[in-house]
Amino acid sequence: MTDVKYTIELFEPLQHLFQVTIHISPKDEHPVLFELPNWIPGSYMIRDFAKHVIAPKASDHLGALTLTHQDKCRFSVKHKNQPFQVTYQYYAYDLSVRKAYLDQEFGFINPCSALYSVKGFEEKIHHIELVQPNSEEFAKWQVATGLKQIDDSEKFSWGNYQATNYQTLTDHPILFGQLDIAEFTIEDVPHYLITAGRHFGDLERVAKDLKPLCQYHCDMFNGLPEEVDQYLFLTMVTDNGFGGLEHLNSTALLCSRYDIADASTEIEDNEDYQTFLSLCSHEYLHTWNVKRLKPREFIPYQFEQEVYTKQLWFYEGMTSYFDDLSLVQTGLISKQKYLKTLGKALSRIERGQGQLNQSVLDSSFHTWSKFYQQDEAAPDQIASYYVKGAAIACMTDLILLANSNGQVNLKHIMNEAWHKFGKTNLGTTQEKLEELFLHYLPKQFHQTFIDALYNAEKLNLVEVFNDIGVTLKYQSQQDYTNFSTNAEPTVNWLGAMLTTGFPPKVKQVLNNSPAQRAGIAVSDELIAINDIKISDKSLKVLLKNNSQPYCEIRFFRKDQLLTSKLPLEPSEPFIADLQITDQEKVDWWLQI
Numbered sequence: 001m002t003d004v005k006y007t008i009e010l011f012e013p014l015q016h017l018f019q020v021t022i023h024i025s026p027k028d029e030h031p032v033l034f035e036l037p038n039w040i041p042g043s044y045m046i047r048d049f050a051k052h053v054i055a056p057k058a059s060d061h062l063g064a065l066t067l068t069h070q071d072k073c074r075f076s077v078k079h080k081n082q083p084f085q086v087t088y089q090y091y092a093y094d095l096s097v098r099k100a101y102l103d104q105e106f107g108f109i110n111p112c113s114a115l116y117s118v119k120g121f122e123e124k125i126h127h128i129e130l131v132q133p134n135s136e137e138f139a140k141w142q143v144a145t146g147l148k149q150i151d152d153s154e155k156f157s158w159g160n161y162q163a164t165n166y167q168t169l170t171d172h173p174i175l176f177g178q179l180d181i182a183e184f185t186i187e188d189v190p191h192y193l194i195t196a197g198r199h200f201g202d203l204e205r206v207a208k209d210l211k212p213l214c215q216y217h218c219d220m221f222n223g224l225p226e227e228v229d230q231y232l233f234l235t236m237v238t239d240n241g242f243g244g245l246e247h248l249n250s251t252a253l254l255c256s257r258y259d260i261a262d263a264s265t266e267i268e269d270n271e272d273y274q275t276f277l278s279l280c281s282h283e284y285l286h287t288w289n290v291k292r293l294k295p296r297e298f299i300p301y302q303f304e305q306e307v308y309t310k311q312l313w314f315y316e317g318m319t320s321y322f323d324d325l326s327l328v329q330t331g332l333i334s335k336q337k338y339l340k341t342l343g344k345a346l347s348r349i350e351r352g353q354g355q356l357n358q359s360v361l362d363s364s365f366h367t368w369s370k371f372y373q374q375d376e377a378a379p380d381q382i383a384s385y386y387v388k389g390a391a392i393a394c395m396t397d398l399i400l401l402a403n404s405n406g407q408v409n410l411k412h413i414m415n416e417a418w419h420k421f422g423k424t425n426l427g428t429t430q431e432k433l434e435e436l437f438l439h440y441l442p443k444q445f446h447q448t449f450i451d452a453l454y455n456a457e458k459l460n461l462v463e464v465f466n467d468i469g470v471t472l473k474y475q476s477q478q479d480y481t482n483f484s485t486n487a488e489p490t491v492n493w494l495g496a497m498l499t500t501g502f503p504p505k506v507k508q509v510l511n512n513s514p515a516q517r518a519g520i521a522v523s524d525e526l527i528a529i530n531d532i533k534i535s536d537k538s539l540k541v542l543l544k545n546n547s548q549p550y551c552e553i554r555f556f557r558k559d560q561l562l563t564s565k566l567p568l569e570p571s572e573p574f575i576a577d578l579q580i581t582d583q584e585k586v587d588w589w590l591q592i
């Protein structure tokens with residue numbers, strides 16, 4: 001046997017420890033090299049997963065073998081040309097979709113973060129055995145994974161699974177626990193919505209909402225990728241987490257127990273549920289767009305170090321545009337609600353000066369050290385290839401629709417990209433993507449599109465919206481702080497993000513804001529305005545009702561009390577407001 005097998009056990013759930021045993025039959029007498037990825041596709045940051053590996057040991061039937069660490073993520077094993085095994089514990093206490101988690105309620109492994117590859121065996125069949133603990137408390141636990149089940153026990157059973165090679169193994173997360181499962185079918189392919197962790201929702205109802213979203217994306221690409229014969233939404237439910245990561249035939253999701261709808265939930269009235277559906281839609285679209293159709297640089301993934309690509313404006317931008325658009329186009333939310341949601345995204349782009357310091361191509365390229373390592377200055381320094389990428393997607397869609405009387409749209413580009421570069425497994429380059437967009441876009445918009453990608457400048461969307469029957473106006477922030485949109489008349493604002501409670505601590509200060517001009521900085525503790533203690537209420541009143549151009553603000557920096565003049569002025573108009581003026585044209589866009 002020259003295949004490789006991984007046995008995964010819930011070693012000490014209360015101590016958050018899995019145990020992994022890798023069984024190998026070496027091909028010759030040379031030492032065997034084991035390597036663990038340093039990052040996981042879809043989340044572009046070096047995470048050094050091997051730091052969670054505890055005491056790896058090698059042995060064969062005669063006893064211990066020598067295991068030598070080569071660097072942070074690799075070790076080699078000297079063996080006797082006989083089958084041997086490597087065993088280690090993995091500390092699983094990262095409640096995110098990127099690594100692993102285990103406690104008494106549920107477990108999760110993203111194999112990319114926990115299972116070593118074996119050099120020379122990467123293209124072999126990889127066997128995975130999931131071992132159910134003996135004790136009573138795990139009697140009702142099941143497992144859910146998109147890995148191929150190879151014994152004929154029931155679905156979601158513990159037991160034996162396999163992947164065609166190592167890279168495939170890394171793309172199949174595994175969820176353990178008392179699972180709540182709802183099933184639906186898209187084009188004869190079973191889809192499962194699976195949760196672990198307490199919630200108060202109705203999964204059948206959520207599945208009913210997911211079904212048209214999945215169908216929507218299938219229609220965009222003329223069906224599911226051939227090899228997808230099941231799809232799983234693997235959802236960890238917790239108190240207030242949120243996140244998603246795309247995989248080959250599943251997605252790993254993290255949400256709050258309050259995000260999951262029950263039978264009576266109105267989507268439009270429940271921002272959290274709408275966001276959850278949009279997340280599901282986003283990750284499902286990735287089944288095509290980035291998991292199969294992907295940057296050529298990612299074929300195959302190089303897990304050792306950063307892999308640079310300029311193309312995330314396409315892979316995350318298009319996906320982000322369609323995640324919300326799919327909700328209105330399938331009738332799950334109204335046009336007005338969609339325009340409100342889109343307006344919020346456009347406001348986020350304008351709220352800081354990030355787009356003036358970085359193009360979306362640069363944002364993609366530097367994601368490893370910037371987008372994924374944001375600090376308090378991020379809104380003024382970073383352009384989001386997600387949000388601005390989505391705005392570029394929207395701009396393209398509207399230009400195509402307005403110039404073809406509603407006949408051509410962005411889905412045509414997505415479909416062609418899929419058939420040319422995805423199905424064929426060729427991958428894309430930045431040049432090929434540009435060529436494709438310019439092929440569809442009318443000539444007079446070519447420069448607009450190229451500028452949108454390459455320039456660190458504002459997008460001019462007013463006319464583009466106008467041509468599709470929507471007015472776009474930017475207004476001042478209508479609340480004093482925290483960059484929210486409330487329905488109050490324009491008031492003066494601070495331009496800083498604060499913590500709640502007293503004294504509020506400054507989390508973020510925008511460039512050019514009154515707070516910045518007053519010399520307020522991150523970590524300052526705000527005490528009083530015009531000798532009144534600062535609170536949510538007093539800020540609102542004092543900033544609004546002041547006839548002077550300034551008020552006096554007191555704050556602690558470190559342990560020193562400082563006083564400064566805070567200018568009283570409204571924000572720059574950065575809150576996007578979208579209103580329909582031509583229903584027929586809008587229907588080209590928002591109805592299918």
Ligand code: ZN
Pocket residue numbers: 282286315316319
């Ligand atoms: Zn994404």
